[in-house]
């Protein structure tokens with residue numbers, strides 16, 4: 262599979278000074294696949310998402326479409342089709358929803374078409390197109406962050422904790438949005454602390470603990486795993 266993987270991570274080590282955040286990760290994501298990385302606080306999910314997107318120095322190998330990520334600048338990577346949506350959302354608060362979306366349109370191609378897709382996905386963004394991003398609710402801001410990432414026309418979309426702090430009703434909107442993004446053929450790496458949400462959306466789940474992969478499998482496999490059931494699904 263390595264040859265055809267859109268994302269191939271091998272023996273990945275990342276440290277912050279003396280803190281070893283990732284300790285030899287192997288992970289492959291095939292074209293069109295949705296892989297979710299789960300794990301408790303501090304397991305290394307954000308570090309993994311950020312490293313894949315070219316934000317950190319690393320040992321080992323991270324290849325996107327066959328190219329080693331460290332050999333490309335982060336802006337090159339966006340141009341290549343690797344788009345990152347941060348946990349913090351990083352919106353431009355004093356700019357409108359529409360302008361935030363426009364800023365995501367990095368790649369050449371049909372921005373109008375992308376925008377129509379985003380507005381169709383999250384209609385509230387169109388209703389609020391002229392509203393300042395900072396005045397949007399947490400859920401709306403998450404939709405905007407995902408929408409802005411989609412404006413970049415990603416082949417691989419790295420989503421870091423899209424459900425963080427969201428109410429169940431908003432979670433449902435994000436959930437439906439993700440399904441449609443997946444149907445549109447976008448490959449997804451979804452870092453998620455909400456295990457149920459991850460299992461609902463992923464083809465494959467990777468469990469990280471203390472910077473190491475401790476389980477890999479389909480959601481069905483992991484639902485049958487005693488350890489996962491006890492520790493992550495509440496028995």
Ligand code: ATP
Nearest residue numbers: 277280282300301302303304305306307308309454
């Ligand atoms: P959370 O869900 O809480 O965000 P996470 O699984 O995303 O957790 P990371 O944020 O990747 O985990 O953190 C992994 C480890 O690296 C933790 O031990 C954390 O304290 C450490 N770490 C993360 N960022 C830094 C940093 N900038 N400097 C030092 N240590 C860091």
